[in-house]
Amino acid sequence: MKSYCIHQIGQLPQKVNKSIPTVKDDELLLKLSAxxxxxxxxxxxxxLYPGIKIDATMGADGCGQDENGQDYIINPGLEWGNNEAYQASNFRVLGVPDDGTFAEYIAINKKYVLQKPSHLSTLQAAALPLAGVTAFRALFKRANLQKGxxxxxxxxxxxxxxxAMQFAIAHGCEVLVTSGSSIKLEKAISLGAKAGYLYHDVEWTKNLLADFGGVDVIIDSAAGSGFQQLVKICNPGARIAFYGGSQGKIDGLNPQTLFWKQISLLGTTMGSDLDFKEMVSFVQQHQIIPIIHSVYALDxxxxxxxxxxxxxxxxxxxFEH
Ligand SMILES: NC(=O)c1ccc[n+]([C@@H]2O[C@H](COP(=O)([O-])OP(=O)(O)OC[C@H]3O[C@@H](n4cnc5c(N)ncnc54)[C@H](OP(=O)(O)O)[C@@H]3O)[C@@H](O)[C@H]2O)c1
Known part of the structure; x- marks a missing residue:
C-alpha cells in the first residue's frame, strides 16, 4: 500500500510502498478515506518534535472504513492512561513513532475509533480529531468555560x-479573535465572532478593552513576547489556556498583575479518551461542521x-485518499 513516511529530518514525507498491516485481535483494519x-x-x-522514528508513516488525523462499510474517526491520542488530569509517560500521538494516517490502510486498536458522526462527510470527519480534542479540553476541562x-x-x-471558536460559540459564549490577517478576522466574524483584532497592531489590547472591557478566558498557541498582551486584557479571575509556543518563550510577565487579578495560566495538551468521546458528542449535539480550507489528493x-x-x-x- 501507499504510505508517506518520515525518511530523513529536513525532508518532506516520502512515498513508500508498505504491506497492508496485519491486525491483532483488539485491532480494526481501516481503509483510510481521508x-x-x-x-x-x-x-x-x-x-522539532520528540520521539521521531525514521520510516514511520506520518499523519495523526484520519477517517476510514472497516470491511463492513462502517466509517470511523480515529482518536490520535494513544495511551493517555487513567488519570484525567494529565497523560501517562508513554502517551503518544498517532503518526510517528506509531504508523499513522498518511497511508491507504491503518491497523488501529478498537478503543481508538468512534463511529463517524452522521452529519459529517468523511473529509470533515478527518479534519476533526487532533485539533478538536485539543480545543475541547483547553476550553472545557482546563479553562472551565461557562456559558455567557x-x-x-x-x-x-x-x-x-x-x-475553539466554534465550540465556544456553540456553548453560548461571546468570542473575540486575533489574527495576523484582516481577511481571516473578517471570515471569523462571518462565522459568529463578535470582533477581531490584528495581533501586530500595537493598539489592539487597548482597542479590545475599550470595546469589550476584558475577557474571562483566553485560548492561545503562540506564547512568546505577545503573551504579556494577553494578560492585559484579562478580567479578574480569568483563565488562559495555552497549547503551543510557536512564538517562543513567554517573557515580560508581571507577577503582580497575575496574582492580584487571580489569573490562572493553564498548560494543556490534546485530551484523554474521555475528552475525545465528549468532544465528538458535543460536535454531534451542536451539529458543528469543521472548517476546511483546502482538500488535496493524498499524492x-x-x-x-x-x-x-x-x-x-x-x-x-x-487529504482525500
Ligand atoms: N499541545 C497540544 O496538544 C497541541 C495540539 C495541537 C497543536 N499544538 C501546537 O499549537 C500550534 C498551532 O497548531 P495548529 O495545528 O492549529 O497550527 P496551524 O493550523 O498552522 O495554526 C497556526 C496559527 O498560529 C497563529 N499565529 C501565528 N503567529 C501568531 C502570533 N504572533 N500570535 C497569535 N497567533 C499566531 C496563526 O494564526 P493567524 O493565521 O490567524 O495569524 C496560525 O494560523 C502549533 O505550534 C502546534 O504544534 C499543540
Missing part, C-alpha cells in the same frame, strides 16, 4: 483555534505541507 494535516506534522519533518463568558481565541487561522501531500508552512490557511488542510 486524513488531515496538523502543525505537528511540520515540526516532525523539521526534527467572554473568550479570546488568538491566531484564528489555526486548526485548533477555529474549533499532493507536499502541497498541503507548503501551504501550512506559509500560514495562509483558514481552517484545516485535508
Amino acid at each position: 486524513s488531515s494535516l496538523n502543525h505537528r506534522d511540520i515540526w516532525i519533518t523539521k526534527g 463568558e467572554k473568550v479570546l481565541i488568538s491566531g484564528i487561522g489555526g486548526g485548533v483555534a477555529l474549533f 499532493e501531500l507536499h502541497q498541503g505541507f507548503h501551504y501550512m508552512e506559509t500560514a495562509q490557511q483558514f481552517g484545516k488542510i485535508v
Whole structure:
C-alpha cells in the first residue's frame, strides 16, 4: 500500500510502498478515506518534535472504513492512561513513532475509533480529531468555560483555534479573535465572532478593552513576547489556556498583575479518551461542521505541507485518499 513516511529530518514525507498491516485481535483494519494535516506534522519533518522514528508513516488525523462499510474517526491520542488530569509517560500521538494516517490502510486498536458522526462527510470527519480534542479540553476541562463568558481565541487561522471558536460559540459564549490577517478576522466574524483584532497592531489590547472591557478566558498557541498582551486584557479571575509556543518563550510577565487579578495560566495538551468521546458528542449535539480550507489528493501531500508552512490557511488542510 501507499504510505508517506518520515525518511530523513529536513525532508518532506516520502512515498513508500508498505504491506497492508496485519491486525491483532483488539485491532480494526481501516481503509483510510481521508486524513488531515496538523502543525505537528511540520515540526516532525523539521526534527522539532520528540520521539521521531525514521520510516514511520506520518499523519495523526484520519477517517476510514472497516470491511463492513462502517466509517470511523480515529482518536490520535494513544495511551493517555487513567488519570484525567494529565497523560501517562508513554502517551503518544498517532503518526510517528506509531504508523499513522498518511497511508491507504491503518491497523488501529478498537478503543481508538468512534463511529463517524452522521452529519459529517468523511473529509470533515478527518479534519476533526487532533485539533478538536485539543480545543475541547483547553476550553472545557482546563479553562472551565461557562456559558455567557467572554473568550479570546488568538491566531484564528489555526486548526485548533477555529474549533475553539466554534465550540465556544456553540456553548453560548461571546468570542473575540486575533489574527495576523484582516481577511481571516473578517471570515471569523462571518462565522459568529463578535470582533477581531490584528495581533501586530500595537493598539489592539487597548482597542479590545475599550470595546469589550476584558475577557474571562483566553485560548492561545503562540506564547512568546505577545503573551504579556494577553494578560492585559484579562478580567479578574480569568483563565488562559495555552497549547503551543510557536512564538517562543513567554517573557515580560508581571507577577503582580497575575496574582492580584487571580489569573490562572493553564498548560494543556490534546485530551484523554474521555475528552475525545465528549468532544465528538458535543460536535454531534451542536451539529458543528469543521472548517476546511483546502482538500488535496493524498499524492499532493507536499502541497498541503507548503501551504501550512506559509500560514495562509483558514481552517484545516485535508487529504482525500
Ligand atoms: N499541545 C497540544 O496538544 C497541541 C495540539 C495541537 C497543536 N499544538 C501546537 O499549537 C500550534 C498551532 O497548531 P495548529 O495545528 O492549529 O497550527 P496551524 O493550523 O498552522 O495554526 C497556526 C496559527 O498560529 C497563529 N499565529 C501565528 N503567529 C501568531 C502570533 N504572533 N500570535 C497569535 N497567533 C499566531 C496563526 O494564526 P493567524 O493565521 O490567524 O495569524 C496560525 O494560523 C502549533 O505550534 C502546534 O504544534 C499543540
